[in-house]
Amino acid sequence: MVLMFWWLALILLVLATAAVFFFRRPKATASSLAVAHSGRMTSLPSFRKAMRTRLMTTVAFLAVIALTGLSTLAGISRPAWVETVNPEKKLRDVMLCLDVSGSMLGYDADLLEAYQELVDRFDGERIGMTVFNSTAVSAFPLTDDYDMVQNYLEEAEEGFRTWGSEGTDYSWSTSPPNIGGSSLIGDGLVSCVDNFDRQDEDRSRSIIFATDNMLAGDPLFDLDEATDIAVDSEVRVYSLSPPSVLTNPQTKELKSVSDRTGGKQFDMGSASTIDRIVAEIQSQEAENTPGRSYTVVHDMPAVPLGIAVFGLAGVFVLAWRTKS
Amino acid sequence: MTALLNRIKARMTIHAHRRTRRLLDGDYSSVFHGHSLDFDDLRDYIPGDEIRDIDWKATARHSNPLVKRYVAHRRHILALVVDSSRNFDAVTSAGVDKRQLAILMAGMTGYLAVRHGDDVMLIHGSAQRTTASPRKGSEAHLENLLQQILAEAGTDRDGSIDEQLQWIASHINHRMLVVVISDQAPLGAKEEATIKRLRAQHEILWITITDADLAQLPATSAPFDVSRPDVGLPTSVMANPNVRNEFLAAEASRKQHRIDLLSKLGISHTEIAHPDQALGNLHTLLLRHRRGPR
Numbered sequence: 001m002v003l004m005f006w007w008l009a010l011i012l013l014v015l016a017t018a019a020v021f022f023f024r025r026p027k028a029t030a031s032s033l034a035v036a037h038s039g040r041m042t043s044l045p046s047f048r049k050a051m052r053t054r055l056m057t058t059v060a061f062l063a064v065i066a067l068t069g070l071s072t073l074a075g076i077s078r079p080a081w082v083e084t085v086n087p088e089k090k091l092r093d094v095m096l097c098l099d100v101s102g103s104m105l106g107y108d109a110d111l112l113e114a115y116q117e118l119v120d121r122f123d124g125e126r127i128g129m130t131v132f133n134s135t136a137v138s139a140f141p142l143t144d145d146y147d148m149v150q151n152y153l154e155e156a157e158e159g160f161r162t163w164g165s166e167g168t169d170y171s172w173s174t175s176p177p178n179i180g181g182s183s184l185i186g187d188g189l190v191s192c193v194d195n196f197d198r199q200d201e202d203r204s205r206s207i208i209f210a211t212d213n214m215l216a217g218d219p220l221f222d223l224d225e226a227t228d229i230a231v232d233s234e235v236r237v238y239s240l241s242p243p244s245v246l247t248n249p250q251t252k253e254l255k256s257v258s259d260r261t262g263g264k265q266f267d268m269g270s271a272s273t274i275d276r277i278v279a280e281i282q283s284q285e286a287e288n289t290p291g292r293s294y295t296v297v298h299d300m301p302a303v304p305l306g307i308a309v310f311g312l313a314g315v316f317v318l319a320w321r322t323k324s
Numbered sequence: 325m326t327a328l329l330n331r332i333k334a335r336m337t338i339h340a341h342r343r344t345r346r347l348l349d350g351d352y353s354s355v356f357h358g359h360s361l362d363f364d365d366l367r368d369y370i371p372g373d374e375i376r377d378i379d380w381k382a383t384a385r386h387s388n389p390l391v392k393r394y395v396a397h398r399r400h401i402l403a404l405v406v407d408s409s410r411n412f413d414a415v416t417s418a419g420v421d422k423r424q425l426a427i428l429m430a431g432m433t434g435y436l437a438v439r440h441g442d443d444v445m446l447i448h449g450s451a452q453r454t455t456a457s458p459r460k461g462s463e464a465h466l467e468n469l470l471q472q473i474l475a476e477a478g479t480d481r482d483g484s485i486d487e488q489l490q491w492i493a494s495h496i497n498h499r500m501l502v503v504v505i506s507d508q509a510p511l512g513a514k515e516e517a518t519i520k521r522l523r524a525q526h527e528i529l530w531i532t533i534t535d536a537d538l539a540q541l542p543a544t545s546a547p548f549d550v551s552r553p554d555v556g557l558p559t560s561v562m563a564n565p566n567v568r569n570e571f572l573a574a575e576a577s578r579k580q581h582r583i584d585l586l587s588k589l590g591i592s593h594t595e596i597a598h599p600d601q602a603l604g605n606l607h608t609l610l611l612r613h614r615r616g617p618r
Binding site (some may be wrong): 032033034035036037040041042044046047049050051054059300 | 410411412413414415419420507508509535536538539541545546547548549550551552553556557558560561562564567568569570571574575579
């Protein structure tokens, strides 16, 4: 709730104060009548009673005038509910890209839990998930149906926690026997980049790339080539690696991937990681899509102006009563 | 500097024809009831003179009635006691200036005294201070006294006629004719005691200059009390019928109380609101005093 023209109300208030000051009843002048022993009159009980009555009337009058004036000023100052609409959120796509190779299995449940937390923080973005090992599987496509996303993520988490006995098991589907190797990171990243749809639209795209970067096998694309593809497709890669005490070469490589695509590299360890990722993505995206937001002003003059109308009627009634 | 007195004399001449003025002279000279045996001379009878002062034997030898004059009567002292406080910078119930009216009344009585060959003194002041003048019998002196009353205009002192009366009680030993010019300030027990004390020694005449009728002030007059010039008086409230009735009742009872008190003490009294009433009321006052119970 803001007052759009508060300065106008302020100017009018100052003018009204000045008017009251200048047009107030003048004090006794030379033309006034001097009388003596007014105590003859002012000590009378009926005079005191009449004065009290008049004081009450005056106070009531002033209160009504003040209320009317203030509500009129409030109406003039244009009270409004201002809403900032961010349509560019609808233009964001976030792909969760999860490595389900053997070396990652121990972390995947926690990662999925972290993803669920991530999804809670998003508002308006489309989210998709791709899991990969030796090959990539689209767990669910880009969507803004968060309930469904939440469902899928819970089921996947359940699957990883129970080693596939309950929930969804991705480890089997992502390592078909006809493809050799596992943890083909480059291929996984390219698949994730490929899973972005609506290529003809100008959308902001980012990948949250959770992997330990432990390559085992012979990928079609190595990580460098995959990064080139991501850069060409204007996809930012925020990499999320399992906690490690020392900075190893794999993590460094991931960092270079993120840096080249304009994203960042995060460790899963710290508790504030999720906050930082969300803040980073959203600020990054805000930077990348500037000036798209617009404000909608909902005027709310009904209450103050309604009071002003009733108050004005009251002022007229009181003025008439006072005159007569 | 005889502006004030000249105006008063003119008023006495213009508004009253000669007979009335001589009538007043007689009124005045008959105010004194003390008779000494120290016979001075005879003079023509003036209507208003005491009948018992007529020298019937001399009158029988003369075409006009003659009255006896006594030495002791020839130089009386007229003490004008005037409240000259800020209360007199207000208007009377007839809407004229109280101070001017007080000056007129003081001037008229003083002029009668001067013409009669008496000395005039002025005791005036406020609740805090009383000023007394020397006693002299000249018109210039009288003019000076009137100017003194006028000079107090604009003072910020509150009035109390009791202060002036107390001053007389404690400072004056000889007998005087005291003419008190006061307003409608209520006369309480304290004033009553003082007046009683003075009455034992002096001849007292009382002139009340009526104060404004607060219940009938027009709203346009923007009235204020002289003691509180910053605050106006609410005419709309004062004109309220209930307030007005109560005020009039209170005024009437105060007036009755004043009349009762003064008549109980044997003091002639008149009320005056406008200069046009001055001569007539003064005549009535003097007459009433002569006839009043002794």
